[in-house]
Amino acid sequence: MFLGKAKAGENVQVKAAALLITSGALVELSAADAREVVGYMRPELVKAGQVVIREGESTRNDFMALVLDGEVTVENSVAAAHDSMVVSVLGPGSLIGDMGIIDGGPRSATCTASTDLALAVLTRDSLTRLMENKPGVAARLLLAMSKRIADHLRETNRKLMTFAQVSKALQQELDAAHGVNKRLLDQVAALQGKPVMGAPGANKL
Known part of the structure; x- marks a missing residue:
């Protein structure tokens, strides 16, 4: 049942x-x-604990969902580890799965219901009908979605640049610490090669 046709769905639609x-x-x-x-x-x-979108999935990638009530946990798998990292927790007014509905590619993250969820779902078939019936609305929708995706890409690039700068600074600190440590070890080695002051024979000519 579509939101626009729900018998008691006027408030939900609004x-x-x-x-x-x-x-x-x-x-x-x-x-x-x-x-x-x-x-x-x-x-x-959607019941709490249920996976709405699974990372890497390429079969259920033809929809996007708007969170109306509840919270969704977004996770990414960690490379070279059998674990995942929580990226964010999204609430009402958040959109998930928008990239999949456009390109049909594998899902880029796992979205799990942290609580019971109420969603409004737009499938690719429904989007196609919208394009046929309301091409102007569909065009503006796709433009808004494209801008949202572009904004996310810019933000991701900014974070990557910041991460690269932080990594470089940390590497410089590690290199400096390594240099100091090496000098200390050299000094210890040099001291160990000399007679200790006050030891027998230390002051003999």
């Missing part, structure tokens, strides 16, 4: 449209366009 244009989702979209878009979304309830 809430979804309002959340769709918040900073965590598609802030570039107009309120009127948001109302059109949510008419093509379907409500979905």
Whole structure:
């Protein structure tokens, strides 16, 4: 059942449209366009602990979801380790899976329901119908999604640059510490090669 057709879904539709244009989702979209878009979304309830999106998955990659209620934990697997790292915890007004609905590529992170969740889901089939029925709205939706993805890429690049700078500074500190340590070891070695003052025969000519 789509949000726009839900019998008692008027309040849900209004809430979804309002959340769709918040900073965590598609802030570039107009309120009127948001109302059109949510008419093509379907409500979905997810129990706490259930995986909504799994990293690397390439079979369920044809939808994106807007969080209406609850929280989602976003995790990435750690390279060379059988573990994962929590990237963020997202709440109402957050959008997940937007890259997958566009390119159909493998999911880049795992999203797990931290609490019971209420989602508004847009599938690729629904997006296609939106493009056929409301091409102008669909074009503005895709433009807003593209800007969101571009903003995320810029932020990721900024973090990578900061990480590289911090890594360089740490390496310089390690190199300096290594140099100091080497000099100390050289001095200890030099002292060990000399007679100790006060020892028998130390002052003999």
